[in-house]
Amino acid sequence: MPASDAVDSGPWDAKVQQYHGGQDWAHIDNFVEDFSVTTNAFGMPESAKAAATHAIGHSHHYPPADQEPARSSLARFLWPTDAECAAEKDRLILGNGASELIDLVIRMAPAGTWKPGPFRAQYKEYERSARNNGMDLLATDTPDKANIACIVNPCNPTGDYLDLPELKRWIDANVLPGGYVVVDESMQPWHSPGFRAHSLTSQHGFVKQMLEEQGVAVFVVHSWTKLWCCTGLRLGSVVCPSADHMRAIKKAQVPWSVNVVALAFLDAVVADDAYLQKTWQMTPVWRQQTVSRIAQMFPEWECHGRDFLSWIWVDTKSEDVARRAIELARAAGVPVRSGLPGYNHPTFVRLAVREPTKVDVLLDAWRAL
Ligand SMILES: Cc1ncc(COP(=O)(O)O)c(C=O)c1O
Secondary structure, three states: OOHHHOOOOOOOOOOOOOOOOOOOHHHOOOOOOOEOOOOOOOOOOHHHHHHHHHHHOOOOOOOOOOOOOHHHHHHHHHOOOHHHHHHHHHHEEEEOOHHHHHHHHHHHOOOOEEEEOOOOOOOOHHHHHHHHOOOEEOOOOOOOOEEEEEEEOOOOOOOOOOOHHHHHHHHHHHEEEEEEEEEEOOOHHHHOOOHHHHOHHHOHHHHHHHHHHHOOEEEEEEEHHHHOOOOOOOOEEEEOOOHHHHHHHHHHOOOOOOOHHHHHHHHHHOOOHHHHHHHHHHHHHHHHHHHHHHHHHOOOOEEEOOOOOOEEEEEOOOHHHHHHHHHHHHHOOOOEEEOOOOOOOOOEEEEEOOOHHHHHHHHHHHOOO
């Protein structure tokens, strides 16, 4: 029996859907904060919320078929210089959350084998889509190359991160000629104000070379619902290896998949520099404070993940302790994500980085452990 069948899956239909966090909040009377998702601790940016609210007034019109001007605004965010933006923009397409694009890219991929990144667990929608599309799933640690390889970097939930040279080596070593590689960089913009230079979206030469010399198509997926805390709005993008690949996705994509509210949100949010500055400044500070407090309270627990990330992957070292930690958190109105459903790590819990007053509520609840 898959682990996800053996646990409470809440509103998810565990037989056909993949479990994710983020569903508890609406069913908790004393809800305080959602620690079960990896969204930005600063919540939805006010500037973009105002733009989205305004756009509801235009919702009796269809969204623009070319996703403009939001698509160009995101391109400018990814590639701030005129020359780079002009050269790369035609490879970018938006989606109704990254999830839509993950599924579209995998549907277009060559048939055959699929393999995940090199980490102990990784965000599961890639695997779900590969399975749905009849691919043979290879194990993480197999030396065999696959027709399609998908790596989540930084990896949700484990918090592992490959720097660009390691990432390129992994790509080179894990995909067959003519295959697809999908690199999920949803959490990468947290890296630092210099995140772009560390992102695969800046590696135009490498992506071109992979395509021309090995026929390997490299896609870079972003979920924008985490960085800009808009999971309910649904916003994602993919940078394709070529404009032709982008148009192949466009051909398969359902029309108007990104609605006018989400487009207006995106168009505004990319200009909110102050929001990102405080994100880069405070996330590592709050993360480290929480890690230190956990280490004091529970010296046997281990906190995993890079220090810039918006969550902590915590090994309580005990299935029973993890189960009780999840129950206590939920009862206190601060749900955390169990490591069991989907990830099959029953001693682990994943908690979002949040401001200290919210962490107080969670850690107070855990005093009973
Ligand atoms: C690494 C990663 N990629 C993609 C997604 C899907 O995001 P979206 O809400 O944009 O569909 C998530 C959501 O948790 C994620 O963690």
